[in-house]
Amino acid sequence: MTRPGFVLEVDRSTPPILTWHGEGYRLERLPPGRSRVIYPPEATEALSDPDRAIREALLNPLGDSKPLPELLSAGMRLTIAFDDISLPLPPMRRPDNRQRVIEAVLDLAAGAGVDDVVLICALALHRRMTESELRHAIGDRVYDSFAPSGRLLQHDAEDPDGLVHIGLTDAGEDVEINKRAAESDLIVYVNINLVAMDGGHKSVATGLASYRSLRHHHNVKTMRHSRSFMDPEHSELHSSNWRMGRLLAASGVNIFQIETTLNNDAFPASAAFLQKREWEWSLRDRAGFVASSKALSVMPPRSARSMFQAIKAPHALTSVHAGEVEAVHAATTRVVHRQQLVDVQGQTDIAIFGLPHICPYNVNSIMNPILVMCMGLGYLFNLYRGMPIVRKGGVAILSHPTPWAFHPVHHPSYIDFFEEVLSETTDPAVIEAKYEERFATDDWYRHLYRTSHAYHGVHPFYMWYWGAHALEHLGRVVVVGGDPKAVRRLGFSPATTLADAFEIASDVVGRDATISHFHCPPIMIADVH
């Protein structure tokens, strides 16, 4: 019933193609004969009774894990860790997967009479979530049960008393995680697996880790050897996390992993055209497009931003697996691939990435220029398996307004990174060597990360490392419709229109360059042969 992904060869009769542009979208005509459009698979079928499916997964775990009720007993210490605000995108309608799963787990825990339960938001170096964001993720009932008594915590990677050093992996990596979690009789990790990068050992080994531990895999060398980090089997990022995860298991940290997957249903029915193929747009879709783009063109950016940030996706649960981490993650990855893989033949000279309004780090916030780079060259570029959709030395064209704007509460160190670091250099290796330590240890950033809602001081560096592989691979990056000053600061070439961007790209790849348009969101993985 749901159709797989599809690669359209553009000819003269192809309509213009929807291209995201931050808080908005444009229809762009692509040159016929040498362009193709990669469409994601349509949304796969949802589970009809999600709560029953969750209960069954908890009772029938994968791998060598016992059913959850057998792991629960009165008097034990139970820690439930869950994914933070960065997932899913856009945020899903209530009830969120995390709420469903946590309630099911707690129901069993209550049946077993477990009193000592703590919930931890596994935010690693991300910003702390606000009350309303937590309520949205885990539901009012869970929030009201645990927050007032201080049993709903947010992980603090800088708390000297809240971390415990587990040991070193074979490769000499420090493994240091949340103390409460490490000292619990059982950690139940509740995950949402939106892309193939999420989940597995990365859940605990990254989500609950300290800066000291994270920097072993969040660095330029690792990211350049993760091709891509969306493909765990060829990702150094994941190898490192798996080493850490195995050390955790060997050190007696018990983890019961619960992973859930979502389908591609990312936009509400009123904006269905955003996930339809252009030639199938109905009258309603066309009216919706025209009306919304007209409205957006006259709207102040701030209103457009709050309008887009208010979007709640009708994402539906498609699978839930529970049990031993690696067995669970293998099953989850299969489901993610079933939803997201698209067969693509060969690379092209140019890839066009329309960047939507949201990336994992600007939920309820502003997509600043550094996040534009990360979203384009970190996330979208890396959504491939095999090889990138653009050839080595090719050109990536990003479409985003790239305003010189930052959320002052969420991204304080980003501002300094942009003002100070990027005005000196854009080379990830130089940036890492020269500036990372100072930002990572800056007291003010640390204070804001621990007490306010700020990303950790080092986070913008990670965003830049995320794109390190792409920066090395690409001959040039062009940003269409961006603030020229901000785009130049990123080290990219600004272009006013897509035609200008092709013109600029022709310096690098010639006049008859082949073009791929990556029609995302919804999310997909290009399986390039």
Add this chain to the structure above:
Amino acid sequence: MNLRFPFGAPSWPGGVPLPPAERDLGVHYDSDWARSPLARLSRSVIQTSLTNPVVRAITSPTVRGLDRVAHLDEPAIFAANHSSHLDAPLLMAVIPQRWRDDLFVAGAADYFFDTLPKAFISALTLNAVPMERQRVSRTSARRATTLLDDGWSMLIFPEGGRSPDGWGQSHRAGAAWLAIRSNKPVIPLYVEGTGRILPKGARRVRTGKVTVNFGAPLFPPANGDARSFATAIEDSIAALADELVSDWYTSRLRAGASATPSLSGPDAPAWRRSWALTGTKSTGGANSTTKGWPWTAPR
């Protein structure tokens, strides 16, 4: 003497179907006309323009737990505790739209359907269907199951009537039995606060705040045991009540330990039952807030 309207009786408008000539009352009252398109339209107008705003103004309801029924999209039986005449109109106002439009209320045949005007108003405004309090007769059971099978949802108060003293009463098995017969999920509801606003026997309404807590749907057991299913519904409503006074996880812990406070209050003389309802003033000191039942119920 013929007085003209409004001093006299109104003439019957042509568009509104006449109540049936056979004016059987009580459980035999035939309320089918109340589900005709015109009656549904009138009810919808009355609800949206009159009863819902008035009920909301009086009770300022807080609705919780709707997420537990978010994915449910089939006819269901709503089973609620009952302490006031406000309960039915209030629930008609807060039950989500996808059920509200096709919802009927099981009303006590001996109370709502004893005179023709009462029967008419109940049927028109609440889409009430007569039902016995004590034991569901074959007639009313058949009527209810037919409606449920036709895609209607039902609101029923399993206690069989309003609480006489503020405490809950033991449940009758009617709701469970109908759910099993028609194989429909039961959505337990707990209504807190209507008893303070308009208790049984009160002559005046005072405004206040009420909370309606929606529970997770309960599906009829495969073995068809109505009695145990009724107990499950009763326990579930008691747990919903517990959730409002403690927190969700504590209520789950108590439910897990079979220690959920009973809704029917202590098994004690009347004065102690009333005393337990008045709150904790006697022991809580100057700063304690006055709380009603059931958190004062002795363990």
Add this chain to the structure above:
Amino acid sequence: MRALQVERSLPRFAAARIASRPLALRLGEADLPEAPGPDWVTLRPKLSGICGSDLATVFGRSSRWFEPIVSFPFVPGHEVVAETDTGDRVVVEPVLHCKIRGITPPCTACTAGRTNRCENLSAGHLSPGLQTGFCASTGGGWSGAFLAHRDQLHPVPAGWSDEAAVMVEPVACSVHAALASPSEADRCAVVIGAGTIGLATLAALRSLRSEVTTLIAVAKHPEQRRLSVQLGADYVAEPSELRRAVRRATGSWILDSGQLTGGADMVFDCVGSSESLVDAIAVAAPGATIVLVGMPGHVGMDLTALWQRELRLVGAYAYGPEARAGGRHSFDLAMELIASRDLGRLVSARYPLDRHCEALEHASQAGRRGATKVVFDLGLEKRR
């Protein structure tokens, strides 16, 4: 000879202010004033700079403070390299203090050698005037010729370009400012403004204050940013980025209201506007010294921080013997600095007197137009 003259005319000042045109100034024939005494010589300017205070005057924005210490009509121009009758090139130290005015005994300040703090700017045998270029009895640099006292002359070393020489007076001001903050523990310095004075202050701090480890410049325009880095700034910030830049450099915090918990140990305001002074106070660490280098005029601001953080707000005017440099004169230090850092390149445009409107316009938009110091070229003025 020809000269650009400023006359006392309130309507003209008002018109200049409203129209933002140099209406207070008039180009015309003028006579050289009578020499007040035997020690006076006639100088023929070669280059004569346009300074911020000159612009304030001709655009009618000067403070009324100057009214009793100037005398009309005067010929502006106090940044001058000139030739004597004997053909020697000199630069003029323009302050008209007791000795030059023939006042004996001199005031306390002059006795102590601090002629820039002279109390007798309106007494003696000269008309009132704080400097050459504001005094009716001497004339000024924006003309074919003017008078100077022998004590005002500093010889220009052989081999120097006129451009380098005309920079001596402004650079000496910056040297004096850079040496104005007393503390030895200063580590982070901020220079707000990247015009001639700002850039020269950067260079002076780099050369004369080795204890300054971090030097942050505030510049608006690309050319200013480039020069700031060349002259020794560790980091160049836009005005809007200043607080964050200082925070980074000093490891302090920014509180919710936007104020820093710490800050820079010395701040040099080379702009002199309300905005720049507000910025200066905002980034000053408790106990820090804020030096006003640019002429401020009227400013309005909240001084709570000045009080609560025990900030020192000091002015730095003109030049003299520098206690922090072993008593050497600012002019000598400035000459060394100009030679070592090639500051003559800061002269970016030369105009004849006929094009004075253009010149003044250019000078008032120097930063935006990629220029630093605009000067009048008087080499072509007829000798009479």
